[in-house]
Amino acid sequence: MVAFQDWAREQAGYMEGVLAELLPSRDTVPHRLHGAMRYATLGGGKRVRPMLALAAGELTHASRDRVKIVAAAVEAIHAYSLIHDDLPCMDDDVLRRGRPTCHIEFDEATALLAGDALQALAFQLVSAHTLCDSANAQVELIRLFAEACGSRGMAGGQAIDLANVDRQISLPELEHMHMLKTGALIRASVLMGALCGKPLSDAERGRLDHYAKCVGLAFQVVDDVLDCESNTEKLGKTAGKDLNANKPTYVSLMGLTQAKAFAAELLEDAVASVAPFGASATRLTELAQFIVRRDH
């Protein structure tokens, strides 16, 4: 088995190719829109969600040709959420992945539409390819995906995040917000990747779901820690942004030491949850460790 770092590098390279192929070409009308969709999706990003999907697919021995579609679809949703999140009426940010944000490189209207079109593309991908042994399972996969994107998933989390600016909120409120804003799509990435392969028992699915929830939350806690500790150059996006914007974070509510301890706890919980799967969960375990221990 290749070392995790090599595996991760290989997957990231593989996903770059998959996305480049599945995104509409710049030569297709409307050129500028397709250019913006490609700009925002290709050439950067940690590809955490696609890797989670691919790793979950290994757990259920799913064919890579299926899981890659799911992985591309969740990354398309992630890219759209970043484009819209960076718009002037939202976080108003100019830097993303070390490059100008989409509305700076193009213009606001094109960025808005590129995000809209990326969301539609995601649902096109998961409906235009055979992903599961039964079409019933595929409809269920699409439902799970749409819920994760909607007002009680990612978009809802963004709305709660907006409402929290300059407000004092409790830890459970912060956790609820992040479960939606980041957690929902991470959870969907894991579950959808697994759904491309052999069916899991309810108990197995429950364990995988618990893993996904822990990883999703840990991802956000670590993001808050890095936003506080790291610098803009390393992050490739503006550091200290949330604290400066008076947004509540795990660091502002728990303190830095406690937030780090909480991330470590979530990691332990995630790893324990998939341990019964044995060797087939190796990549999931390593991904959880990577997510918690990363420095950008």
Add this chain to the structure above:
Amino acid sequence: MVAFQDWAREQAGYMEGVLAELLPSRDTVPHRLHGAMRYATLGGGKRVRPMLALAAGELTHASRDRVKIVAAAVEAIHAYSLIHDDLPCMDDDVLRRGRPTCHIEFDEATALLAGDALQALAFQLVSAHTLCDSANAQVELIRLFAEACGSRGMAGGQAIDLANVDRQISLPELEHMHMLKTGALIRASVLMGALCGKPLSDAERGRLDHYAKCVGLAFQVVDDVLDCESNTEKLGKTAGKDLNANKPTYVSLMGLTQAKAFAAELLEDAVASVAPFGASATRLTELAQFIVRRDH
């Protein structure tokens, strides 16, 4: 058979109830986001797309409990497109359906997210309910829907529309733009409504598709005529907007008389295309007539 006007009024009332039930409640967190989604979707609109779906469902004897879901989903997409279209970085409009636009009534960030969440809701609706006799057909329905929304459908049409401001374009270019911007979702409404019922032969599906394309284009031609001839009060949205924005329209390219004649031709073509279906196509025929002869 009840007269068309009564049928249409009944369907509009029915759809208001269906949408009110299917949209997340204002009492559900995040309240403001759900409030904005409901504000933009309920209490107005001609409900042309839902009616087309319902009428197409009559053609294939589809159960109303299925078609209403499709009708709500296409209206959710329509509502999202209007919210985003009205944003300052797009058409920057303050009036829609006789009321303040969503970003005026709420705020820009909430309007952006409400649009995003309505798109996700649409795909949630078509995946969370049984819509076709086979799950395979339902996956196909979802694919058709996603394509109609994406960069080679509605969002792509919006992008081409943006690029056309202050440009001289040809009639075929204008037609291509509208086939995407308005036509794609209208076509999807018709085909998806029919897909909820008994399967059509390829020839029948081709005829229905031709009807949908003619109606979609006619809808836009009439919109351009009304934008030129009607007034803001009657339209419930700012009149003369496209002409003032130096956007090419059928009226600016063909002249008013020719544009009206073109709409009449498209109507005739649409009606002829579904005539072989006999009485089951009555509502589709009447809807085409309504779309071309409306005064707002």
